[in-house]
Amino acid sequence: MSTKGLFSLVVLLVGLIVASNTVYIVTEYQRAVVLQFGRLVQADVPPGLHFKIPFAEKVRKFDGRILTADMATESFFTVENKRLMVDSYIKWQVKDVETYYKATGGEEMIAENRLAQRVADGLRNQFGRRTLHDVVSGKRDELMSEITASINQDAVKSLGIEVKDIRVKRIDFPAEASQSVFARMAADREKEAREYRSQGKEQAEVISADADKQVAVLEANAYRDAERIRGEGDARAAAIFAEAYNKDPEFYSFVRSLNAYRQSFSGKEDLMVVDPKSDFFRYLKDPQGKN
Template identity: 65%
Template sequence: MTNKSLFALILVGVLVLLGANTVYIVNEYERAVVLRFGALVNSDVQPGVHFKAPFADRVRKFDGRILTADARPESFYTVENKRLIVDSYAKWRIVDVAAYYKATGGQEDVADARLASRVADGLRNQVGRRTLHEVVSGERDKLMTDLTEELNISARELLGVEVIDIRVKRIDLPDDVSDSVFDRMAADREKEAREYRATGREQAEVIRADADRQKTVLLANSYRDAELLRGDGDARAAAVFADAFNKNPEFFAFVRSLEAYKKSFSAGNDLMVVDPSSEFFQYLKNAEGQN
């Protein structure tokens, strides 16, 4: 290899090295700053292709997506002096790259640790102003909203990050008080169940009494209507018989006598001791059926 070729090869290598230290790319999901001999010269580099002073400038890139700071479980006391073990996490992202770099040195784990510490302090304050029921279910959403708004102000100013959301993964009672709390909760539920049963029995008695009353009223009205109909029928029947008797009293007497004969001799072997001259046989003596 000649000296000219070696020089050309060295020149190409220098140019490649110079280009690699001059051009840099920031992706869409990244945030970046440029340092010149350790001093911050560009605090917020936008995504795209950029140039820098070779060897003098250094580019620090950070993840600009939403990140998660997972806090370790902490013990907090409610306003009732009940101890709770709360496991939480926070969602955050960089909004002020310069402040973020100055506060954390661009290290994500440092930002997570500092943010988790502030989340724990905020939770301690929020839990300390509420009862056990409010923390667990009654005002849980409001607690998270208030904590997020409160923490977001200080996080923007001190860390250069935006707290998007804070959530509680789990709330536990300490082992030394969980049994007593569960026993009390069971007693409260049993008390409510007894009250519901008593209310149900009372309502059942009211409904049963009302049904019995309606039954008695319906039976009385039905019996009244039946007696009225029966009386009206008897009256109409008596009127019909009376009208028929008035039209032909002799025939009516004859028919009644025949009915009496039929009932008297229905068995076929009955024995009657009667005066032959009595009125019972008056139509049997006359072949023409005359009295």
């Protein structure tokens, strides 16, 4: 290769290097600052194609999207002095690029560590003012809203970070306290079960007593009605017998005697001592019953 060609190649390479150090692109989901010999000269560069002084200026880009930082599990105490292991996370986003760069050097890890420290202190204060029931279920949303607003105000001012949300993923008792807690919970559930069984037994006795009362009332009413109907039937039968007797007293006496004979001599071993001259044999001696 000739000297001229080599020179042209060197010039081309130098031009490419200079061009690559002159032009830069900031995407819509990025935030950027421009440094000149390490000094911040332009903050929050807008998205698009930009130019800088090669070698003298340097561009630092940061993720401008909402980021998630998982916090390490921390130990907090409630107002009843109950120790809890809390696992939480933070949703955050760069808001003030200049403040963010000056406070963290543009390092996500540094930003998350400082933010996590502030959130841990805030959670510790909030948990220390609330009961176990409040932090577990009762007022958790209120607690998270308060701490988010409080941490966000400080984070924007000191770190250039906007805290979008802080959430508790899980709350556990320490391992050494779990067994005693579970035993106490089991005892509480057993106590509730005994109370429910006692209430159920009491209600069963009330229902059974009411059912027995209703049965007794129904049986008494049925017996009353049966006796009334039986009495009416007996009265009706007596009336019929009386009416029949009045129509033909002699025939009625004859039928009654035949029935008496049938019942008296129905068994082969029956023995009856009766005076032959008694009225019992009146119709056997004379069909007319006169003798």
